[in-house]
Amino acid sequence: MSKAKAGHKQENHAEHPPKSSITSKSALSAAFLVLNQIGTRALTFAVNQVLLRYLSPKIYGVAMQLELFSVSILYFSRESLRVALQRHQGDDELEKTEQVDGESPKEDAKQVAVSYGPTRRLQEVVNLSHIAIGLGLPLTILFSWLYLRSADSAVLETSLLHSSLYIYALATLLELCIEPAFAVAKQQMLDGTRVWAEFRASFIKCFITCVTAVWASRTGRDVGVLPFAMGQLSYAIVINLVYNWNIIPICNRSGASLLPQTIASNSTYIMSRFSRPFITIAATFYGQAIFNQILTSGDSYLIAALATLPAQGAYALATNYGGLLARMLFQPIEEASRSLFGRLPTKDSPPKRSADKNPVRQAVIHLTTILHFYSLLSLFAISLGPSLSPLLLRTLAGSRWTVTEAPAVLAAYCYIIPLLAANGILEAFVSAVATPTQIRSQSIWKVAQLCAFAGTSYVALRVAAMGAPGLVVANAVTMVSRIAWSWGFVQGYLGTFGGNAGGLKVWEMMPSVGSLAVGVGGAVVPEVPLQDGSDIRLGELMQCGVVVGACGIGVLFFEREFLLSTIPNAAIDRFPILQHVTRTRKDGDEKKQQ
Template sequence: MGSQEVLGQAARLASSGLLLQVLFRLITFVLNAFILRFLSKEIVGVVNVRLTLLYSTTLFLAREAFRRACLSGGTQRDWSQTLNLLWLTVPLGVFWSLFLGWIWLQLLEVPDPNVVPHYATGVVLFGLSAVVELLGEPFWVLAQAHMFVKLKVIAESLSVILKSILTAFLVLWLPHWGLYIFSLAQLFYTTVLVLCYVTYFTKLLDSPESTKLQTLPVSRIRDLLPNITRNRAFINWKEAKLTWSFFKQSFLKQILTEGVYDIVNNLGSLVARLIFQPIEESFYIFFAKVLEREKDATLQKQEDVAVAAAVLESLLKLALLAGLTITVFGFAYSQLALDIYGGAMLSSGYGPVLLRSYCLYVLLLAINGVTECFTFAAMSKEEVDRYNFVMLALSSSFLVLSYLLTRWCGSVGFILANCFNMGIRITQSLCFIHRYYRRSLHRPLAGLHLSPVLLGTFALSGGVTAVSEVLLCCEQGWPARLAHTAVGAFCLGATLGTAFLTETKLIHFLRTQLGVPRRTDKMT
């Protein structure tokens, strides 16, 4: 498969992921509005924060490293060993669900059972749902590696929609069940998701078309199960060592260097998550398939190296533009957003300052996502291990800096410490990218350069909207707020128009890769 074909498939995967994110956010918003009419905000809060955090942390620690290692390129891969390695996520998930479940029940404060009943059952079922989802990990990785776009869209959409219907039905008819409702719905969601992948591969491999799919490394559904043979190792130890390196990195990132307050995090990073999570996931696969680990850029196929450099440059430009837009306009509209979201309780306190600070963090978050997307796809195992040592030192400095800045300027200090942490990580990735391409003719870091005209437009928009906030928002009532919103819409339109006229290379990339439908085979 050529690099251009891989790029096209990665772009389709990213665009479909973006549409899914929008759909899921819309469904979640409507569902939460419905649920709050029947259940207390304390129950909804425990589900959205405590139990969801347990579920996502279990999955992240159990599978993230395996995904990064097993989605890396390698045309000579023995897929039976890769699938065996992926099945190890299940016992690892059992361990993490039990360990984290014990922390949630024994070390963290347990909610008042009169206000939030059945909390222990919720912890158990959310942990179990994570383990159930891990049963589909070999199927998911195989689908992602071969970029089965339609499968991902159908499986995730169907699972979310059925989960939402079940949740709404139980809330309407059995509201006294409380956490039972969300726990059963979550378990139902992961079960449907796994069954979609299993059913798809079962039908695909049993059909006559499966003989035509020469790129598919399995011919029977049994080939996807753990396979022990005498003449070769159970797993590929080189792949396993790379997984261990990524696991150490994931553990450090999750436990030591992540975290920001809930409401501000949800509002501030909404656009970044909507746009960049699908892009990072999809283009990590692209870089991992096109580039070869352990090899210098000059020793690889130059067409692939050139395509990877062009894509990286465009993604960096996209991340920078999106992040700057959030930062510039977020500064003047944080108070209004919090006022709409939570009323005067949020907008009149410390919330606007916190959200403004977080907008700067989102800019760094967006750039870091793209740079690490490339870096972790191209790094050798030894380079990943060296990076982990830097992460360990960084984590220690992050904790110290968090303590000092929090004492100095409160919650904003914690966000500033996160900005410092993210800045160091970006610097590490930029240094790697520079070294990777220094002996070639390609300069993908040019994606971080903007035209002076566009930078001036951002600066002017920031100044105009800041003045508009002082004069119009937010004590003067809704007519003034609407006027402030209109000023922002005009400035945003002017900024996007300037970007459209000056960043022609990025616009061409978006049009050709994300905006133009292509003919695909039945798998995609």
């Protein structure tokens, strides 16, 4: 090994501490992302409560259409690339040789971006992330044209709609410009940088949106959805500034660049910059992303096409509240879990070296623990959600929203939270370990799922005239079929690679009998009656608090063994009360064995 390489490795070792187990890394990453989601969603939630007092359901419905416009462009531009880039080898496998294309590295070889594994790998992902920016521009133009062409006349009559749409388009393109820096942060596991960037940008977005809306209302100006557009633009500007401020120095120290650079001139790279294997897998994921987006946001597309603007606003409000748990907790856990699952062996790759002796066994434990935890959260959602949702909606959004379809949609949404939870983590496993052939097989299955969703939606909306709640039913039908396929895939994978790890066992994920009894008891509690008038009385809130508190204490008691087993050792060492509880539990186990 040359002195240059030795010095390079020593520098990296000094900057980055020795690796812990991938399970611990995944848990830490998930904790960062969960805290980020809680913080940003809390900000958004607080601002929405202010905006709902100033906006009508019609304006809120148009705002949700523009949000869907932006999210669709971002998803189709970057999602498949992000998933593909997470399927990377460990850094220990990237330390190849000092040669590039069979030649020794030259000190002043400006055309070769890097010579050593980690830096070369970093430049590869930066180069690939620029594809998202390239895809974003034509997609933005296409989606803008389609939106203006297909929008209802009531939407086009909204004040400053065209200006707001163009601002959203600009903000979307600016947000795509962070992809190179995001890729570096992801590869270097700089979750703190990502958390601070997104939190600061979200804070500015909420502040600008709220101030603009209140100012327009106080001055009597009809600005339509312009406050939302200005907030989105401020978010894109701030997140670019924060990401680049933190990532550019890291790239300078690593010898990489946030601009596309030449890596090597051989058949492995397209235009000497883009890794052909990664483009292949990203293209496979891109084809599937179309179905994923339609299946995930198909309800939003259908409600935008078939429902009136007030109904769209009511549906968007209800699903935002109902999906709060999924966005704050499920999504970051799934994203962090992909890093763990992505290191598992597949049919196309040999087992990768890992600090964990049996990574498949660790993955089984990880999946079982998460699904058990999800089942407890789902117990509360199903037993208490439907009866408490009308009171929740009136408390948060005001009485004028209770006369819309929002209460019925929110109550129905509570029943699909378990499906959202299970589907998300199982598909995270599939996307991390499936081969391109298996992904294509899943895509074929998703075509059938898409047809089922469209058919169920038509029956629910046109034949049964169920209105917005019918879309929740259609979502549930589709979700069940997705879970069935993913469950079969996971069990098949564990049967092939699991060895002694075994497969997933349903009974290990289910709540205890005592917890189920608590859930049944909470479900039979009659709905808290709302008094006439727009204000919520203290007595009503206290009744809800008593019911929720009693159920929470009951579940904590019956699930104490499981919950204690999930607490990290570092937390137990830090808090004396946890040490006492853990010691008492161990003493009890020893007495039982004796």
